[in-house]
Amino acid sequence: EVTALAAAHPAPAVDLLLCPPATLVERMARAADGTAIAVGGQDCHAAAAGAHTGDISAAMLRDAGASHVILGHSERRTDHAETDAIVRAKTEAALAGGLIAVVCVGETEAQRDAGQTLGVVGSQLTGSLPEGVTGATVVVAYEPVWAIGTGRVPTLAQIAEVHDFLRAELVARFGEAGQGVRLLYGGSVKPDNAADIFATSNVDGALVGGASLKAADFSAIITALEAAV
Ligand SMILES: O=C(CO)COP(=O)(O)O
Numbered sequence: 001e002v003t004a005l006a007a008a009h010p011a012p013a014v015d016l017l018l019c020p021p022a023t024l025v026e027r028m029a030r031a032a033d034g035t036a037i038a039v040g041g042q043d044c045h046a047a048a049a050g051a052h053t054g055d056i057s058a059a060m061l062r063d064a065g066a067s068h069v070i071l072g073h074s075e076r077r078t079d080h081a082e083t084d085a086i087v088r089a090k091t092e093a094a095l096a097g098g099l100i101a102v103v104c105v106g107e108t109e110a111q112r113d114a115g116q117t118l119g120v121v122g123s124q125l126t127g128s129l130p131e132g133v134t135g136a137t138v139v140v141a142y143e144p145v146w147a148i149g150t151g152r153v154p155t156l157a158q159i160a161e162v163h164d165f166l167r168a169e170l171v172a173r174f175g176e177a178g179q180g181v182r183l184l185y186g187g188s189v190k191p192d193n194a195a196d197i198f199a200t201s202n203v204d205g206a207l208v209g210g211a212s213l214k215a216a217d218f219s220a221i222i223t224a225l226e227a228a229v
Pocket residue numbers: 073143147148149150151186187188189207208209210211
């Protein structure tokens with residue numbers, strides 16, 4: 001699939017990143033070597049080194065061929081009780097280890113229903129990002145928890161509201177550097193909704209789950225993004 005994807009997009013107009021489970025990072029990095037596809041992990045430990053059996057450090061990911069790591073995915077926040085402080089510590093470790101961090105934020109359905117969406121993603125953003133963030137080191141992904149793997153997608157107006165808010169928060173805190181931080185939308189992005197999502201205010205790309213598992217679907221989403229930039 002990696003080879004097929006690389007062959008379909010030999011010179012993409014956008015950045016392509018695949019983040020497989022840890023056991024596949026090295027194999028995927030090998031397959032992607034010499035292509036336009038970058039490879040990342042799905043998590044790393046907050047410590048640069050030490051005795052943490054079962055955990056993976058930023059340096060280990062780098063060593064396996066990764067250039068990026070996803071941090072603070074809602075499943076990590078839920079399954080492993082990762083707080084904003086933990087995500088921030090992991091982000092610091094990733095940056096210190098030479099990885100680009102893809103930091104995720106997003107509200108639950110109950111939080112959205114209670115009108116708390118901007119408050120929740122705002123405090124996640126503030127708490128999860130360290131000082132000195134730039135577009136070269138950090139990418140932010142907005143993933144409403146209720147849209148992940150469900151086939152449900154916020155309205156474009158709802159996506160724009162959150163992305164405009166996140167952009168304003170980034171600029172307020174990091175100044176001009178905050179303009180350069182890419183904002184990805186994630187949650188049930190498919191070939192048939194990708195173009196509309198990519199045309200939405202402050203959406204710079206997507207974090208794709210299910211549709212990334214089929215090269216043809218992922219390829220169509222890449223083509224939609226290329227048409228939007
Ligand atoms: O966050 C995501 C995967 O981890 C998004 O998943 P889906 O694209 O399948 O909704």
